[in-house]
Amino acid sequence: MKRFIKGLKSDLNSYADTSHASVNTAPTQSFLLQYRKHRGVNLGSWFVLERWITESPYREAEAPAQSDLDVAKGRNAKGILEKHWDSWIGVHDWNRLVSLGINSVRIPIGYYHACGADRTILDGTDFFPFYHVYEGAWRRITNAILDAHRRNITVLIDLHAAPGKQNNDAHSGTSDRANFFNDPHNQRRGTYALESIARSLTTFINSFDPPLDNVIGLQLLNEPHPPNDTILKSWYTTTINSLQSIAPSIPIYLGECWRPDVYTDYVTQELRTPNPNALVVLDHHLYRCFTPDDIRASVQDHVRALKDPSGIAQTFERIAERLGRSGGGVIVGEWSGGLNPGSLRGVPNERRDFVHAQLELYERTCGGWYFWTYKKEYPGDLGWSFTEMVEKGIFPSIVGLVRKRSPSDVDSQREGERRQAALDQARNAAYDAHREYWGRQPGNYDHQLFATGFEEGWKTNYRFFETLHPQGGQVSEAGYRHALAFRATSNHGQSYWEFEHGFLQACSASRTDFQKTFC
Structure with a gap:
């Protein structure tokens, strides 16, 4: 021996x-931050609003009062939004995240939140008339990056709302039907929006000496709902190639439409980029409360399925290996403790068991995870409010190792x-x-x-x-x-x-x- x-x-x-750019060549701090285990939360409804999370910003919104565009059309929109942006996440929130072991945040934004850095990002879009409403958002976003940097928290910027909407949900910017994939103009504006955001991020990061190193990714689209995979793959390829020429050091995160194997094939076999060493990550969202099968299943059934080595665990392990052999990875960018009331059986600690089973799975098989969501405006939600779930012992009081x-x-x-x-x-x-x-x-x-x-x-x-x-x-x-x-x-x-x-x-x-x- x-x-x-x-x-x-x-x-x-x-x-x-x-x-x-490997660990054998004295890895930079930026490299280590990009590749470390991300234990995070989504700062939901800070910039892209969701009424079930924060009700008060909608008080003057135009009917149907469900989306950012409805708020922008309402009375005193600028004042309402800026007050919300300045109060929803504060110093005490950042410090609390550190105390709980959270080392990363995912920040959902709309393209219109970046207009303060580039007014032309609104050209030819629904939000063109509302520059004055959103011009102050970008400064708050960059301040958030700086606040996170001071605490060694990394930031994943998520384009949650693209021009024309990439899915039918109100959290994609408007209350209309999705028209991103049906309109080439919207697709071009979406690519331009991401190019603009990448340029603005790079400018901000490099305005410090040394440059900030905690922006660990740019997610191209949240939960895209294309009519077919071909159109999304084509748009992804075009946009990724452009972004890598603008900001080659920023990793790319891709929504995979709940078809992880299809988009693993895309990343490993079809995607050809100017920078073969770039980190490309698939983002999977896992919820167990919406489908008929989820509603019929008990929480105990859900826990068993999460622990089943031949179930979702096998899927994560398979795609993590395949993506890794192309230099990429997989995260769970959204998950929660949310359950349909019919799944609950009144068994002690059943909510906690559900959360812990998910955490164990994601820790073992994925590059990281981001809980949805950090907090809600009104108390009482023990499935979706991270802060309340920690207080009630449903979510661990700290995640990861503590030295x-x-x-x-x-x-x-x-x-x-x-x-x-x-x-x-x-x-x-x-x-x-x-x-x-x-x-x-x-x-x-x-x-x-x-x-x-x-x-x-x-x-x-x-x-x-x-x-x-x-x-x-x-x-x-x-x-x-x-x-x-x-x-x-x-x-x-x-x-x-x-x-x-x-x-x-x-x-x-x-x-x-x-x-x-x-x-």
């Missing part, structure tokens, strides 16, 4: 790929020796189990790749543990693990899976080691 370890260490550099001491607090030489010994022990045990199992299976193998991957995975996760130190002692850890494994080596041949297996097992083993030692 000593000879094996010596040979393994001498071979590590031959497997490291220094051509990628009690830092690696920097201990003697570096002793910690280096301890960590190397722990790595050697964990790697050797995993290697022996891997070799024993596959030794019983026919085929040609390269088991040293497993050991090499294990070492890379361990070191990678420790880079996240050590490099990122949010306030409050929360620990950052690798999120898009399959993508990180893919970027850690240029050896993507027939036996790459062994490197990948080792890498993923090491991420889990290193987490256990860090938790035992520092948490």
Whole structure:
């Protein structure tokens, strides 16, 4: 075994790929923030309003009083909206998120919220007459990015409302029917809107020295509802290619229309972009309270389905692996504790069990998650209000690891020796189990790749543990693990899976080691 370890260490550099923006090439803070595990909430109804979340901004809205456009057409819209923007999320909210372990927020916006940076974004759209209403929104959005940055919270900007509406819901900007996919003009305006937002984000980020690093993605469309996949894929490709020429360092997030395999095929087989190393992430939304099947099922049925290894867990694991082998990943960008009343059986802790089953699934299989929604204007919703669910013990009081001491607090030489010994022990045990199992299976193998991957995975996760130190002692850890494994080596041949297996097992083993030692 000593000879094996010596040979393994001498071979590590031959497997490291220094051509990628990988963890082997002194990853930047921005890279680590983009690839860490995102544990987040949606700041719903801050900019794109939803009446069931915040009622008061609709008090002067024009009938039917369901959408942003209805509010904009009403009396005193500018004053009502600016008061709401300035009061809905404040310093106490940001600090509370940190205390609960939340390290990321998804901010839904409409294209019209960016008109303060580019007035022409409204040209040829329903919101053209309302520049004066929305001109102050962009300043609030950039202030939110800065407030988040001060607390090491990352921000995913989500285009929730596109020109002409990409779905039929009122939270897509207007109360009319969706007309984004039926009108090429709206599609062009949608691409332009995202180009404009990307330019404005880049300008804002680079106005600081050093530049801000906490904008971890731009989501092109929230819950698109195209008449067919071809039209959406075509628009995605056109828009992504344009965005990568404008802001190549900002990851792209894509709604997958609740067809994860179809859009995994698109990302891995069809999408060709100018920047092959760009991070492209699929965003899946998971709710269990709307369909007839969901309504008929008890909460206990839902929990069992979430824990079933052959159910949604298998889907997430499959697409995470496939996307990761193209350098991408998957998140659950919206989920909740919402249940139809008929699903509740009055069993103690049934709401908590439902939430915890989801958390366990997303933590294990996805690059991150964003709960919908952070809070509601009026109390009493224990399925959708994150703040109330935490207060009632339905949602954990803190997510992720919390360190009690830092690696920097201990003697570096002793910690280096301890960590190397722990790595050697964990790697050797995993290697022996891997070799024993596959030794019983026919085929040609390269088991040293497993050991090499294990070492890379361990070191990678420790880079996240050590490099990122949010306030409050929360620990950052690798999120898009399959993508990180893919970027850690240029050896993507027939036996790459062994490197990948080792890498993923090491991420889990290193987490256990860090938790035992520092948490």
